[in-house]
Amino acid sequence: MPDGIGDWTPEVFEESGRQLLAEIREHFEGIRQKPVSAPIDPADLMSLLDGALPENGEGFPGILADTWEKVVPGLVQWNHPSFHGYFPTCASFPGVLAETMTAALNVNAMLWKTSPAASALEQVVITWLADLAGYPQSADGVLVNGASLATLYALAAAREAATSFDVREHGLAGAPALRIYTSDQAHSSVEKAAITLGVGMANVVRVPSDDGYRMRPDLLEEAIRRDRAAGVVPLAVVATVGTTSVAADDPLEGIADICRRHDVWLHVDAAYAGFYRICPSLRDTVEDLSLGDSLVVNPQKTLYVPLEATALYCRRKGQLAATFRLVPEYLTSVHHEKTFDYMDLSPQLGRSFRALKLWWVIRAFGRVGLASRLEHSVALADRLRETASVHPDWQVVAPSRYPLVCLRYEPRAWQSGTDAESQTRRAALDELNAEIVAAINADGRAYVSHSVIRCGYVIRVSIGNIHTADADLGRLWGVLNEVAEGVVARYPTSGVGQRAVRSA
Numbered sequence: 001m002p003d004g005i006g007d008w009t010p011e012v013f014e015e016s017g018r019q020l021l022a023e024i025r026e027h028f029e030g031i032r033q034k035p036v037s038a039p040i041d042p043a044d045l046m047s048l049l050d051g052a053l054p055e056n057g058e059g060f061p062g063i064l065a066d067t068w069e070k071v072v073p074g075l076v077q078w079n080h081p082s083f084h085g086y087f088p089t090c091a092s093f094p095g096v097l098a099e100t101m102t103a104a105l106n107v108n109a110m111l112w113k114t115s116p117a118a119s120a121l122e123q124v125v126i127t128w129l130a131d132l133a134g135y136p137q138s139a140d141g142v143l144v145n146g147a148s149l150a151t152l153y154a155l156a157a158a159r160e161a162a163t164s165f166d167v168r169e170h171g172l173a174g175a176p177a178l179r180i181y182t183s184d185q186a187h188s189s190v191e192k193a194a195i196t197l198g199v200g201m202a203n204v205v206r207v208p209s210d211d212g213y214r215m216r217p218d219l220l221e222e223a224i225r226r227d228r229a230a231g232v233v234p235l236a237v238v239a240t241v242g243t244t245s246v247a248a249d250d251p252l253e254g255i256a257d258i259c260r261r262h263d264v265w266l267h268v269d270a271a272y273a274g275f276y277r278i279c280p281s282l283r284d285t286v287e288d289l290s291l292g293d294s295l296v297v298n299p300q301k302t303l304y305v306p307l308e309a310t311a312l313y314c315r316r317k318g319q320l321a322a323t324f325r326l327v328p329e330y331l332t333s334v335h336h337e338k339t340f341d342y343m344d345l346s347p348q349l350g351r352s353f354r355a356l357k358l359w360w361v362i363r364a365f366g367r368v369g370l371a372s373r374l375e376h377s378v379a380l381a382d383r384l385r386e387t388a389s390v391h392p393d394w395q396v397v398a399p400s401r402y403p404l405v406c407l408r409y410e411p412r413a414w415q416s417g418t419d420a421e422s423q424t425r426r427a428a429l430d431e432l433n434a435e436i437v438a439a440i441n442a443d444g445r446a447y448v449s450h451s452v453i454r455c456g457y458v459i460r461v462s463i464g465n466i467h468t469a470d471a472d473l474g475r476l477w478g479v480l481n482e483v484a485e486g487v488v489a490r491y492p493t494s495g496v497g498q499r500a501v502r503s504a
């Protein structure tokens, strides 16, 4: 090829690839010596990365060096064994390699004919994932990019079912008032779906949860009855298995029974916890996900597959296609008995070959290997809960069966006080725990996130990285204590009174 056109030569590609792989290996071998995150001033970061649009191309070594020096330190290392924020999205090595292969092939999995093996493989992994999640393997299923979008698509299908497929054709004008029921603990993606679907956030009914943060079926049924009597059409109930704040499970059996009796679509959001049922220790305790008319599970969260990989299922056969299938002339194809087009099951047309990374990771570890890795996370979390629960300064709050540990630091010195003081004390402890989270994340040796639940501000420690070992958890416990004690020591004399004065 003459200069100025064409790709890198295959030699440059391979050489660069080898260099990249070697450096990624070094990155992971030394990762425990690197911070999970480092405080960085946004303006400094922008000036570090800002640059004029390159006029001419440059060699890969400079691009790669800049990536390690200027970009990576400004990231939160989600793939670090001491990352415990939010819910983990851990990419295993086979998953990382699969992304390269996927990009190299760069196929579009929209129609069977545009890449037959991509559609066939998607069918295979969709069936495997259904098997892992305990959902009927005959259900319709599709890989989408994120649980929020899966819930949006499921609720779009539920909206069609609730309106006899009329909204698809005529829009919402003239449609009855529609409502979605979910618990006060459900993920914000339910409201986002209501925004996008034109249902409106005001029509998302947040059913109160019980002491264990589980949706109360009796109150759900009351709300549905009341609304039906007022002429409102229930669009769907969204139940959660593994809630975001504390990883609680809604009681699916009772909820599904209500949905059946009132003929309401049940969507189950098991984005986080859906695969934990494969752990031997949890097998008999986890909710039955097959009770949902539709289900979302997120391999990108717990099956060591890189972002983005989410599975949406619908056991009401044909309903996703009845909602989304639309075939203009330029997308028509001749169908055989065994062919199908994944573009029919969601609004997305051009689709990356997400199935490959799932196929690689599931094959690399197998069901048994995945189960033992998940079980390892569960065991680490149980141990952390045990350790914290016998420590006088820590409270384990809202214990979950999943590896999400919610902690609140309540130092002995602050545990005085009468009822009259308790509001002040609670506010002071909220502030203290928020400062501890900020201090841990600034420290860099571990990364955690937070939520606010009934007892107040809590520190969420989510365990699920494939590289996290026993020793990492030991170190985490040390960091939690050291940082918490350090934050408390910043106050001249510890205690509620001083803090109340300080914040007044």
Ligand SMILES: *Cc1c(COP(=O)(O)O)cnc(C)c1O
Pocket: 087, 145, 146, 147, 148, 149, 187, 189, 240, 241, 242, 243, 244, 269, 270, 271, 272, 298, 310
């Ligand atoms: C993570 C999560 C979501 C959102 O998932 P995305 O893939 O980030 O859109 C929704 N619901 C629950 C219960 C979750 O844990």
